[in-house]
Amino acid sequence: MALLYYSFTGLLAWLLFCGALGFITAILCLLSRGASKNTSVPKWRSQNSSVHLLVVLGSGGHTAEMFSMLRRIKLDPAKYTYRTYVVSSGDNFSATKASEFESTLIGCSAESQSYNIVTVPRARRVHQSYLTAPLSTLQSFYSCLLVLRGLHPDQQVRPADLLPSPYPDIILTNGPATAVCVILAARLLRLYHSCLGVLFPRRMHPHPRSMAGAAADGMTPLSGVFRLRTIFVESWARVATLSLSGKILLPFADRFLVQWPALGGKKAWWGAKKAEYVGFLVD
């Protein structure tokens, strides 16, 4: 009896979680046929437009690999005019690495605040009970949604001139945990804007010449559908098998990049899009 009482709150949490999970899964399944295929972006953006890049940092080795990749592409702050780094709570290592990396970018003075580090709660802390984990996962997911919409408390200082849309243009991550929340949240937001596009088709495809005006209005359906593009890079340490977050995200990320040939062509199910082998991205 005591056990029953003890587990009641846990049971309630599970029921809530399963309900929410079922709802999200249903939505994602509705979209899964479309989501699991390659969707290409139409040419709509001028070459010299500014880019808002959102980088999700994992932990230790994942973070080191991410900055190794950003070093290798010689990230240009003139092109990627605003950078948002998402770290999990308590991960000081990643936050420190992000500030260090920013200080190495050329032509980027300290006073021009062109980047931001945002902290989101962990889906499950070490030693946390599995009964309450569903609730904290939802909390983490909600926090990721806020980050993508630019409404997270850590994002109060937002230079509006640098950001025509509340949404990041590109989401780049190499796992784990938090990356899953961010990419699923991005898909949910885009689904929402796709629905708007169906309801208001005339606002969906404005003439390319009026694009500057459309971009200024951050909340047009177009803004949500062609922004929030997600790129998942599987860890360089993964030679023959995908990581757990990789397996989950394979059907959902717009681009799923792998660095070893044996992983190229893996897919979530028959007819779904394939992992792309792109060679080493780290330096």
Place this chain on the structure above:
Amino acid sequence: MAQKPTKLCFVTVGATASFHLLLDSILDSAFMESLHQHGYTHLLIQYGKDGQPVFDEFTAKRPFGHPDLYGIALDGFDFKQSGLDYEMRLTKAKPSESRVSGLVISHAGSGSILAALRFGVPLVVVPNPTLQDNHQEELAEVLQQEGYAVWSSYKELSSALERAEALRARMLTWPPVRGTNRKKGLEGVISEEMGYLD
């Protein structure tokens, strides 16, 4: 009289998991003898958070000059938040300081492996058999196949030392040089996703 040039072997067991099996194989007179035979003069060990007692016990019994050490100068530290670039650099040849190219022996974490590859010194990768989900073995194996590193069990370090000397002669540069028909890279993928007008 010409002094014997400095040659350093740097060992890193990683920061997160303990790897006593590797530490025990390093702190062994047979391994010291192999190091001595291959001309090494110094051994530096990053032994991890809980490796301190093992290391201290070994050094307390065997001060510098003890026959078990075969003349190798031994030093160690637990770990460094700021990374191991300074220590890795010490294994690079520097003629002005009479130092020849040494060796890095590393656990199979990608951070340490990439750091060693960047410095271009021979690398021995030793996967930790006590870790679950051991994709580290796969990484170590493929790195050996491709000629970037030597893959070794913690039990066979002396033979790994010999193979590392052979690797020194035909080391590949890191990162791999891009050929003409290379892939588009991360920058290319991002550009495609941006949807730029021509």
